[in-house]
Amino acid sequence: MELSGAQILVDSLKREGVEYIFGVNGGAAMPIFDALYDENDVKLIPMRHEQGASHAADGYARATGKVGVALATSGPGATNLVTGIATAYMDSIPMVAITGQVFTDFIGSDAFQECDVIGVTRPICKHSYLIKNCEEVADVVAEAFHIASTGKQGPVIIDIAKDAQRNKTTFKYPETVDIRSYKPQVNGDPTQIAKAAALIKEAKKPMLYAGGGVVLAEASEELQELTLKTQIPITVTLMGLGAFPETHPLAMEMPGMHGSCCANYAFTDADLIIAIGARFDDRVTGDLSKFAPNAKKIHIDIDASCIGKNVQVDVPIVGDAKNVLTELNKLVDTADIDPWRDQIQEWKQKYPFEYEQKGNKVMPQYVIEKIYEHYSDAIVVADVGQHQMWAAQYFKFTKPRKWLNSGGLGTMGFSLPAAIGAQLGCPDETVVNINGDGSYIMTIQELVPAITMKLPLKIFIINNMYLGMVRQWQELFHSKRYSAVDYHDNPDFALLAQAFGATGLRVEHPEDVEPALLKAKGINDGPVVIDFIVDEEENVFPMVPAGKGLGDVIRGLS
Amino acid sequence: MDKEERHIFSVMVENRFGVLARVVSLFSGRGFNIDSLNVAETHDKSVSQITLVTHGNAQIIEQIYQHLNRLIDVIEVTDLSAGTHVEREIVLIKVATDNAQKRTEILQTAEVFRGRVIDMKPASIVLEVTGDEGKLEAAINIFNTYGILELARTGKIAMMRGATN
Ligand SMILES: Cc1ncc(C[n+]2csc(CCOP(=O)(O)OP(=O)(O)O)c2C)c(N)n1
Ligand SMILES: [Mg+2]
Numbered sequence: 001m002e003l004s005g006a007q008i009l010v011d012s013l014k015r016e017g018v019e020y021i022f023g024v025n026g027g028a029a030m031p032i033f034d035a036l037y038d039e040n041d042v043k044l045i046p047m048r049h050e051q052g053a054s055h056a057a058d059g060y061a062r063a064t065g066k067v068g069v070a071l072a073t074s075g076p077g078a079t080n081l082v083t084g085i086a087t088a089y090m091d092s093i094p095m096v097a098i099t100g101q102v103f104t105d106f107i108g109s110d111a112f113q114e115c116d117v118i119g120v121t122r123p124i125c126k127h128s129y130l131i132k133n134c135e136e137v138a139d140v141v142a143e144a145f146h147i148a149s150t151g152k153q154g155p156v157i158i159d160i161a162k163d164a165q166r167n168k169t170t171f172k173y174p175e176t177v178d179i180r181s182y183k184p185q186v187n188g189d190p191t192q193i194a195k196a197a198a199l200i201k202e203a204k205k206p207m208l209y210a211g212g213g214v215v216l217a218e219a220s221e222e223l224q225e226l227t228l229k230t231q232i233p234i235t236v237t238l239m240g241l242g243a244f245p246e247t248h249p250l251a252m253e254m255p256g257m258h259g260s261c262c263a264n265y266a267f268t269d270a271d272l273i274i275a276i277g278a279r280f281d282d283r284v285t286g287d288l289s290k291f292a293p294n295a296k297k298i299h300i301d302i303d304a305s306c307i308g309k310n311v312q313v314d315v316p317i318v319g320d321a322k323n324v325l326t327e328l329n330k331l332v333d334t335a336d337i338d339p340w341r342d343q344i345q346e347w348k349q350k351y352p353f354e355y356e357q358k359g360n361k362v363m364p365q366y367v368i369e370k371i372y373e374h375y376s377d378a379i380v381v382a383d384v385g386q387h388q389m390w391a392a393q394y395f396k397f398t399k400p401r402k403w404l405n406s407g408g409l410g411t412m413g414f415s416l417p418a419a420i421g422a423q424l425g426c427p428d429e430t431v432v433n434i435n436g437d438g439s440y441i442m443t444i445q446e447l448v449p450a451i452t453m454k455l456p457l458k459i460f461i462i463n464n465m466y467l468g469m470v471r472q473w474q475e476l477f478h479s480k481r482y483s484a485v486d487y488h489d490n491p492d493f494a495l496l497a498q499a500f501g502a503t504g505l506r507v508e509h510p511e512d513v514e515p516a517l518l519k520a521k522g523i524n525d526g527p528v529v530i531d532f533i534v535d536e537e538e539n540v541f542p543m544v545p546a547g548k549g550l551g552d553v554i555r556g557l558s
Numbered sequence: 559m560d561k562e563e564r565h566i567f568s569v570m571v572e573n574r575f576g577v578l579a580r581v582v583s584l585f586s587g588r589g590f591n592i593d594s595l596n597v598a599e600t601h602d603k604s605v606s607q608i609t610l611v612t613h614g615n616a617q618i619i620e621q622i623y624q625h626l627n628r629l630i631d632v633i634e635v636t637d638l639s640a641g642t643h644v645e646r647e648i649v650l651i652k653v654a655t656d657n658a659q660k661r662t663e664i665l666q667t668a669e670v671f672r673g674r675v676i677d678m679k680p681a682s683i684v685l686e687v688t689g690d691e692g693k694l695e696a697a698i699n700i701f702n703t704y705g706i707l708e709l710a711r712t713g714k715i716a717m718m719r720g721a722t723n
């Protein structure tokens with residue numbers, strides 16, 4: 001029996017085990033939406049904006065580890081997906097983004113709603129396909145899922161012309177995928193691993209530095225084994241939070257610009273850094289010339305092009321973190337480094353994350369502490385800004401895939417749609433969205449599908465009436481010239497939530513924080529929005545000013 | 559570490575539309591320069607060979623190598639400058655020949671470079687010169703003194719000496 005390209009596409013997605021596809025309809029994708037109309041296995045989730053669709057697919061992927069799927073029409077539909085694709089690319093999130101394209105004969109003619117999607121997305125995706133023939137659909141889908149989910153994961157684009165969606169052919173799904181030009185290296189070189197073990201043995205001041213790659217590789221257990229076996233102190237980056245329990249005595253909390261003083265001082269003093277699925281990002285290292293001046297570096301990464309990019313590495317190991325750590329764990333023992341451990345404990349005790357209660361204001365950090373108290377097991381989806389940093393600092397993550405945020409691209413508007421994807425992917429978990437007043441309104445329209453689907457999202461807005469993170473930089477580095485950051489014209493988010501059809505609460509006093517959080521706990525037939533009106537000019541500390549070394553961290557409180 | 563070096567990469571890619579764009583945009587997106595580029599099918603029709611000359615310090619060359627390797631459609635990348643290799647390029651040079659004496663001189667000069675005449679008109683002549691970079695530069699400099707009307711180069715092609723693998 002012959003099937004249309006669109007039907008083959010949907011059947012192929014089914015073969016890949018796709019549960020949800022997030023999209024917005026439009027002319028050049030109509031055959032695909034039509035094929036999804038009476039489809040039960042692959043559930044179509046209509047979003048209100050394509051950016052929301054790509055972030056939702058991304059959130060689903062981050063929470064579950066499976067490939068997220070987004071769907072949009074050609075032209076503006078496709079360009080609206082772009083921010084979400086770039087966001088996923090920067091954080092190596094497995095995603096397949098499908099876009100309709102104009103009829104093959106019209107391609108290149110500036111046809112209505114035509115856009116060279118392959119061209120636009122070339123630098124922000126792992127790979128892309130333009131399908132002009134329905135015969136290619138099944139093979140392309142199989143390859144796209146394989147590429148998105150293996151090696152260094154990332155988004156893959158499938159742009160499919162409308163005639164390829166309509167034309168018919170027989171459906172035959174490939175049993176296996178073999179791409180001669182794509183063979184990711186998953187096993188680390190044994191000699192390099194042995195060298196790493198030898199360096200670990202010699203080191204007097206070693207530290208583990210783990211990133212999002214550990215989460216992506218599902219290597220948290222192996223990381224924990226390495227840490228516990230060697231008893232080497234560990235810092236986990238913003239992208240990796242939860243890969244090692246932050247509550248453990250060896251945990252130094254996250255490093256970098258708004259990281260813990262302890263982790264930053266440790267980098268500066270260490271004689272060996274063991275980087276695992278972390279990429280020496282500028283937000284972590286500060287001024288590179290002052291970064292870890294005394295340390296040898298072992299770098300374990302799936303992506304060879306990531307190693308040696310920012311810092312010189314002594315022992316590069318290309319491979320999957322899970323495989324490499326399994327091998328490394330066989331070669332290591334408890335490190336004999338008591339004085340160093342004592343030093344770390346001293347820094348930890350001396351410089352915890354801390355803030356000052358100002359008068360009767362609701363302090364943003366206090367809100368996060370209370371959220372942690374009442375939702376410690378939740379999946380937390382943060383947006384971008386000060387609230388993101390406070391959430392990372394004051395919420396203690398103990399398991400992987402519980403902390404979702406746009407770390408690489410820093411995309412405002414990410415969190416609400418990503419929370420929708422996470423909740424659908426993990427229906428039995430509580431999903432808490434920690435949002436900023438500026439970020440929230442960038443994708444606020446996605447409250448609609450959340451309400452329609454009765455998703456019990458806990459949407460907590462840390463409302464400082466500012467683009468707070470930018471205001472903080474203006475306060476510190478631009479003589480308080482608050483250009484274009486004043487958001488006192490924000491709508492009343494509680495009332496607005498009610499207008500959408502959700503529960504909306506407003507909290508203005510510290511004593512109302514807990515009762516509101518408890519009330520939200522009890523509402524599970526749809527989203528709850530709590531608008532926390534917090535101290536407007538609170539800053540995020542510690543802070544390593546841009547261009548400074550980690551040792552120059554401003555601690556904030558005395 | 560910071561010394562700039564010239565490198566020739568041989569990049570075997572799938573012979574499909576869009577592949578060259580991926581290779582080239584890798585350079586443009588990172589601000590790396592391409593000094594010369596040649597692309598053609600190989601004896602295996604499903605494979606194209608891209609010969610690409612670029613320059614940069616050791617770290618940049620390493621990045622280029624790794625990023626080329628990371629592209630899905632790239633089958634194999636070889637840094638030919640890392641071993642002994644042969645390289646050739648063809649240049650077509652159109653020179654003005656206003657009078658008979660100048661034409662004789664040009665033809666004699668062409669001899670020196672083993673250049674071949676591939677077209678001759680009353681007022682101009684087209685020469686083909688093959689060689690490595692040094693030879694082509696020398697030829698171009700000399701012919702420039704006669705007045706070059708037009709010039710086209712293929713870009714370098716290269717391969718390792720001896721049997722591969
Ligand atoms: C799409 C986008 N535009 C601009 C920025 C720059 N930016 C980074 S943080 C920030 C402020 C975010 O404001 P808000 O959501 O209110 O969070 P706050 O910092 O106040 O907690 C801005 C504008 C960005 N990261 N993303
Ligand atoms: Mg704000």
